[in-house]
Amino acid sequence: MGELLAVGSLLMEGTTVRLAGQDSRRGTFGQRHAVLIDRHTGEDYTPLLYLSEDQARFNVYDSLLSEYAAMGFEYGYSLARPDSLVMWEAQFGDFVNGASTVVDEFISSAEQKWGQTSGVTLLLPHGYEGQGPDHSSARIERFLQLCAQNNMTVAAPTLPSNYFHLLRWQVHNPHHKPLVVFTPKSMLRLKAAASKAEEFTTGGFRPLIGDATVDPDQVRKVVFCSGKVYYDLEAERAKRGVTDTAIIRLERLYPLPTDEIRTEIARYRNAATYVWAQEEPANQGAWPFIALNLVDHLQLIIGSDSVAGADRLRRVSRPASSSPAVGSAKRHQVEQQTLLNEVFEL
Structure with missing residues (x-):
């Protein structure tokens, strides 16, 4: 909900939002429901397209099962549309390793090599819940090893309000940097991981709680x-x-x-x-x-x-x-x- 509130508020402010990934329209863990499908007619309905008459466009896609191709495309899209929030989501964070070339050659180093800035955002589900070696780790250590010279932001929010403010900060931050978010799995349904309404309407992203x-x-x-x-x-x-x-x-x-x-x-x-x-x-x-x-x-x-x-x-x-x-x-x-x-x- 924190994520959808962030997306909805940005759309109503005039910011185009794009999200692509494996099963991203509903969310791998059945948590997003960005697109609803009529089981009788097969028609799609995307609620975030109908917030206001003058809102920006929301594009959400279920991508093919190729992390390398899909992330590479979204990185390129973020360069062409620097005024948009462009997100690529891994079905499980572990699968980002299929796009490690894009991360190494472009996302982490393009600014230093070519002065090429991107605000692409990676959403990587991460957390140890006993689901096995290929469904637990988004390899936090690899991203942090690539961090230097303020080249990107790496975050792991534990509250929906903090996630909300983080996505909005990514759009409004004048310094255009890639954002890597280690997103929750079991926390999506954890009662303790909740925020009060006023935590969305006041304050901002808290890097430390x-x-x-x-x-x-x-x-x-x-x-x-x-x-x-x-x-x-x-x-x-x-x-x-x-x-x-x-x-x-x-x-x-x-x-x-x-x-x-x-x-x-x-x-x-x-x-x-x-x-x-x-x-x-x-x-x-x-x-x-x-x-x-x-x-x-x-x-x-x-x-x-x-x-x-x-x-x-x-x-x-x-x-x-x-x-x-x-x-x-x-x-x-x-x-x-x-x-x-x-x-x-x-």
């Missing part, structure tokens, strides 16, 4: 995370009745929101333990990027007189693996609980 549920003076442990694992951590904290642990969400991974991180950490004067928690294996996900970048900021913020920042920031994740995920749902649940236990037993 702090923890308003704890007393800062009582916090002894600060946990950083990104994406769907936040809700797993929050549920486990509530189940255990833990009150001395703050959970901070990084909604934007690049550029890293360093000012917001410093402001949030400054609230926890008595914290002694800092953790990066992720669902992905240690050699994947955001950790390789976080280990290189967040550690330096921790040293500046909390000091390095007795213990180095690198030692203060501890990683909790699945062990390093050549596969993005296991193939057994039961094994996945065991790993997930082990991960949660480690976060709260440190």
Whole structure:
């Protein structure tokens, strides 16, 4: 709903919106319903085409099963129509690897190589829910490895309102950059992942969401995370009745929101333990990027007189693996609980 509200508001402002991908008209997870089909006549009906008389055009397509061709076309379209919101969606984020040439040669580097700017947006469903190695990871680590010189924005919103503001920001941002969004799967139906109406009508995109549920003076442990694992951590904290642990969400991974991180950490004067928690294996996900970048900021913020920042920031994740995920749902649940236990037993 947050996504459709963003699209609808942009259309009514006069911004053309284009979305293409595998099963994008209804959404792979049955969540979008951008196009309705009469089961008796086969007629299509697209509600977002009928918002106002002077609205912009909304184009949504189910593309062929070729990530390379489809993403390449949308990238080219974004160059020809820089005033539009142009989105390409993977059926599962994992499938973006079929278009890695487009990402490497154009999306991440075209501005530096040729001064060619694009606002193309990639929607990549991501999250570990026990669906196997080919339906879990959008390979966050690969995108973050390509990030430098403010070449693109990489985000993993956990609230519909934040996703809403992110898409609108992508259109209104004067700096034309590609946007990579790690979009939710199980969060689409998670009651905790909801926003109030006023969160859409006020404010803007929040690159970091702090923890308003704890007393800062009582916090002894600060946990950083990104994406769907936040809700797993929050549920486990509530189940255990833990009150001395703050959970901070990084909604934007690049550029890293360093000012917001410093402001949030400054609230926890008595914290002694800092953790990066992720669902992905240690050699994947955001950790390789976080280990290189967040550690330096921790040293500046909390000091390095007795213990180095690198030692203060501890990683909790699945062990390093050549596969993005296991193939057994039961094994996945065991790993997930082990991960949660480690976060709260440190």
